[in-house]
Amino acid sequence: MLPLLVLAVLAAAAAQNDTQPPRPPAPRREQFRVIYEWNSIDYEWRSPEDRDAYLSTNRYIPQNVLISGINFYGENLFVTVPRMLDGVPATLATIPVQQSDTAPKLRPFPTWEANAAGNCSALQFVQNIEIDKNGIMWILDNGRVGTLTQNPDPKCAPSLVLIDLKTGKNEMERITFPADILNPNSTYLNDLVVDNRDGDYAYITDNSAVDPGIIVFRRSDKKSWKVRDSKSMLSSPDATAFRINGTSVNLPVNIDGIALGPQFLTADDQVDRTVYYCPLSSFHLYAINASVLRNEKLGSADGALRPYVVDVGTKASQTDGMKMDANGVLFYGLIGNSTIAEWNTTVDFHVGQRTIARDPNYIQWVDRFTFDDHGNVYVIVNRLYNFVKGHVNTNEVNYRILKSHTGSKSYVFAEDLKPANVPGAAAAPTLAASLLVLALAHLIA
Numbered sequence: 001m002l003p004l005l006v007l008a009v010l011a012a013a014a015a016q017n018d019t020q021p022p023r024p025p026a027p028r029r030e031q032f033r034v035i036y037e038w039n040s041i042d043y044e045w046r047s048p049e050d051r052d053a054y055l056s057t058n059r060y061i062p063q064n065v066l067i068s069g070i071n072f073y074g075e076n077l078f079v080t081v082p083r084m085l086d087g088v089p090a091t092l093a094t095i096p097v098q099q100s101d102t103a104p105k106l107r108p109f110p111t112w113e114a115n116a117a118g119n120c121s122a123l124q125f126v127q128n129i130e131i132d133k134n135g136i137m138w139i140l141d142n143g144r145v146g147t148l149t150q151n152p153d154p155k156c157a158p159s160l161v162l163i164d165l166k167t168g169k170n171e172m173e174r175i176t177f178p179a180d181i182l183n184p185n186s187t188y189l190n191d192l193v194v195d196n197r198d199g200d201y202a203y204i205t206d207n208s209a210v211d212p213g214i215i216v217f218r219r220s221d222k223k224s225w226k227v228r229d230s231k232s233m234l235s236s237p238d239a240t241a242f243r244i245n246g247t248s249v250n251l252p253v254n255i256d257g258i259a260l261g262p263q264f265l266t267a268d269d270q271v272d273r274t275v276y277y278c279p280l281s282s283f284h285l286y287a288i289n290a291s292v293l294r295n296e297k298l299g300s301a302d303g304a305l306r307p308y309v310v311d312v313g314t315k316a317s318q319t320d321g322m323k324m325d326a327n328g329v330l331f332y333g334l335i336g337n338s339t340i341a342e343w344n345t346t347v348d349f350h351v352g353q354r355t356i357a358r359d360p361n362y363i364q365w366v367d368r369f370t371f372d373d374h375g376n377v378y379v380i381v382n383r384l385y386n387f388v389k390g391h392v393n394t395n396e397v398n399y400r401i402l403k404s405h406t407g408s409k410s411y412v413f414a415e416d417l418k419p420a421n422v423p424g425a426a427a428a429p430t431l432a433a434s435l436l437v438l439a440l441a442h443l444i445a
């Protein structure tokens with residue numbers, strides 16, 4: 001049983017400066033609850049013999065299996081298991097629903113075969129996935145495995161793998177990034193947001209130690225380009241030290257978390273969205289308009305992006321993953337403060353940041369967030385600092401999934417906006433909808 005409640009502190013703790021104008025009222029938030037917790041991650045094996053065979057040949061090394069990313073589709077919860085070390089049997093998995101088990105076993109997704117290590121047509125290294133509003137799963141497959149070992153293996157190329165979940169067939173479409181866009185030896189496909197407009201775009205963070213940037217991918221013609229801005233995308237020397245419940249780790253990690261705001265109309269009636277991002281090792285949150293990223297011309301010249309990058313402000317600590325809801329509220333972790341925070345992006349960042357949960361025992365490295373279809377937000381907490389130090393102790397809880405009701409849903413379901421200068425664009429659906437309501441009212445009467 002997991003009757004554990006994480007202490008929620010509705011306080012203005014996240015912002016550093018407390019002598020600012022009065023803060024807007026805090027939203028009421030349900031407390032976070034632990035729904036699953038694991039000492040080590042195990043799988044649903046094809047047979048007990050299969051598990052033994054994997055164990056005896058070091059293809060399954062329990063302390064090397066860390067859950068990192070999380071997503072929902074319908075009632076299905078997905079988690080990612082990056083192959084940073086050897087002994088990770090499957091890199092993408094689902095957690096079977098209606099589990100009364102508090103440490104459920106992972107079921108490889110789509111199949112065991114599609115997760116076979118060393119087969120470049122199968123999934124090799126998945127750090128994060130996204131599921132868009134059309135039921136397409138976008139999988140970042142870094143290709144290169146063993147990123148925390150002495151000899152990372154770049155045999156398979158970095159790719160984007162798409163699965164149309166609506167069909168139920170789970171067929172994988174693999175789009176390999178050209179080597180002139182991404183160097184397979186150093187690229188690190190970390191996280192992504194999907195923008196379902198004009199042919200579907202993905203904005204992907206590449207936290208390569210040598211060439212960090214944002215990769216823009218357009219699904220309609222499968223074209224990609226990479227944009228760079230060293231000032232906002234490189235780790236910052238003052239933010240490489242992490243301290244979590246007495247453990248210290250030094251990690252210079254570049255651009256990592258990314259989030260996508262709702263659509264807005266510009267002064268000249270164009271629709272745009274704001275993309276937020278931050279290096280892991282930074283106290284700053286940055287923003288850029290999606291229209292800038294979508295301009296292929298900015299994908300070559302270094303420095304071309306600089307005039308368009310906005311430094312939104314500082315956070316109390318470093319952030320790994322973050323996620324926007326459909327109303328423009330950003331959820332993110334503050335690692336050194338054992339905190340989950342939120343920011344309503346319509347309010348100034350300096351006064352608008354809020355702590356929604358803080359607990360040194362249960363919130364040890366917030367990695368990723370997701371929403372389900374029922375207004376709940378989920379958080380993966382994974383003590384990554386122990387993992388990178390090789391200090392995972394399988395006699396204690398290392399991984400948790402927390403859940404809280406927010407009443408909101410993912411940014412992918414944010415409402416569409418049409419430019420006002422398209423005649424009738426906004427009015428027509430409303431009229432149709434009200435006619436439908438009238439018709440229904442008639443039927444019921």
Ligand SMILES: *[C@@H]1O[C@H](CO)[C@@H](O)[C@H](O)[C@H]1NC(C)=O
Pocket residue numbers: 113114115116119120121122
């Ligand atoms: C590699 O993986 C693909 C995708 O799952 C599969 O179709 C193929 O049969 C596998 N190849 C080998 C040699 O196992």
Ligand SMILES: *[C@@H]1O[C@H](CO)[C@@H](O)[C@H](O)[C@H]1NC(C)=O
Pocket residue numbers: 179183184185
């Ligand atoms: C990646 O590394 C291999 C082995 O060191 C080298 O042969 C190859 O040229 C490198 N690829 C790129 C794109 O740098």
Ligand SMILES: *[C@@H]1O[C@H](CO)[C@@H](O)[C@H](O)[C@H]1NC(C)=O
Pocket residue numbers: 266267272274287288289308309310
């Ligand atoms: C995005 O564009 C809008 C309208 O053109 C502008 O007001 C805003 O400052 C831009 N945001 C960023 C992050 O550059």
Ligand SMILES: *[C@@H]1O[C@H](CO)[C@@H](O)[C@H](O)[C@H]1NC(C)=O
Pocket residue numbers: 013243316317318335336337
């Ligand atoms: C938050 O964490 C940072 C280190 O990341 C630390 O310097 C700061 O004092 C912490 N703030 C609070 C309010 O705990």
Ligand SMILES: *[C@@H]1O[C@H](CO)[C@@H](O)[C@H](O)[C@H]1NC(C)=O
Pocket residue numbers: 024027327329344345346347
């Ligand atoms: C965000 O803040 C604005 C301005 O205070 C408010 O109108 C809106 O309801 C807030 N949104 C949410 C989801 O809390």
Ligand SMILES: *[C@@H]1O[C@H](CO)[C@@H](O)[C@H](O)[C@H]1NC(C)=O
Pocket residue numbers: 245246360361362
């Ligand atoms: C946090 O640190 C305290 C003091 O060292 C220790 O007693 C406690 O077990 C730690 N909590 C976790 C969850 O590691």
